Amino acid sequence: MMIKRLLFFGALALLLICSLGCERSAEKSLGRDELVRINDVSISIEEFREMSERQPLEGKMRLVSEKGLRDFLENYVITREVLYQEAKRKGLDRNKDVIAKVEDFRRAMLIDALLEQALKGKGEASEAEVQKYYKENQELFAEPREVRVRHIVVNSEPVLKEVLTRLARGESFERLAYTYNVDRSREDGGNLGYIRRGQLAPSFAQFEEAAFSLRKKGQISEIVRTPLGYHLIQLEETRGTALRPFDQVKERIRIFLQAKKRQEAYLEYVKETKSRAKIIVNEKLWAEEEKKEERPKEKRK
Structure with a gap:
């Protein structure tokens, strides 16, 4: 892992040297740690490193060469920012459907992070339990x-x-x-x-x-x-x-028990979290909504 990191940062340094050598005149207006500027948006070298580090392992393997890093800069970092700016220019950041999808995604990410934290270690199945x-x-x-x-x-x-x-x-x-x-x-x-x-x-x-x-x-x-x-x-x-034989089925049992224990832990956590929340359902409004659902069924009959 250490060798891969050294290769990665070595390639990154090479990319910077090449960039400095090839684009001296263009970089006079850029700050010392400013890697690229797209219109009025600046991306620093530190931000670029963070984006690189967030890539999955397969993606990181492509970043150990100068060419791979340059492709990542041109075809991911810059391209993504250009398209993002264009979407904002067209007002899509104010589109109600887009805003709702972004909010749904944000909530889903937060819930996933919460459950990962809350259920950590809750789905393990020991050898004794499997047997x-x-x-x-x-x-x-x-x-x-x-x-x-x-x-x-x-x-x-x-x-x-x-x-x-x-x-x-x-x-x-x-x-x-x-x-x-x-x-x-x-x-x-x-x-x-x-x-x-x-x-x-x-x-x-x-x-x-x-x-x-x-x-x-x-x-x-x-x-x-x-x-x-x-x-x-x-x-x-x-x-x-x-x-x-046990050896032929033990992994299948382990996977089943892990999923079962994780599901049980999830249901218990949800129950506990709900018990701490103040939840009030407007039953009158709900009853009216149910009636609306029943009317189309009656018409079909």
Whole structure:
């Protein structure tokens, strides 16, 4: 990180030296720390650095060279200010719709900052909590030991759309597999027989996950992409029952618990914050508004 910062500020220094050398005459009217002036608006070198620092990591990586910094100055900093000034010149800063959108955005940013502060650390799930959930909800992680499936596999999106259209019309999955499949299963209407967890190559992990997520006979999976093409999988039959190992599902449990705890913390925080606020609803006015909503429904009847 330190090396990246040194490269960044080194490139920034190079940009300034080039600017000083190339535009001496133009800069006589600029202040010592004034990097650029657009009409009557001045942007200092410190402001430029702050804008650069606020860029996401991917953006910062483009700023380690003099060319990258110059592009950022010309195509982001200057361009943005020019367009902003033009919008103000046209009076858009006084437009009611624009003002309302800006206010909505400002409120949303403030609320996001508040919640980030209030819920910090509230969504963590410990290893013990993850294991406890796994032990107490093992029925959620039980699945067939083996599944017998068919698939339709095609190698282009236009053909896939054609297959989906015909399936939506109620045509036979098996017959469509016989018509469209690009692998040897075509001869048997896409029948793949029984498969077990871990039986398929790693590149077909998504295919395996989709196949074992099917629960009802005849159920069809979402589209799955593998090196072979686009697949649709249909469950034919299941055999036996197996519990998925903890290591295979622990991250999924952790994500679920983190989201659950964060949502609970959010609801509790909102409840607590509301309890401290003085809230009065004009019930009479609300009742009148409800009546207005009901009248159009009555007319439609």
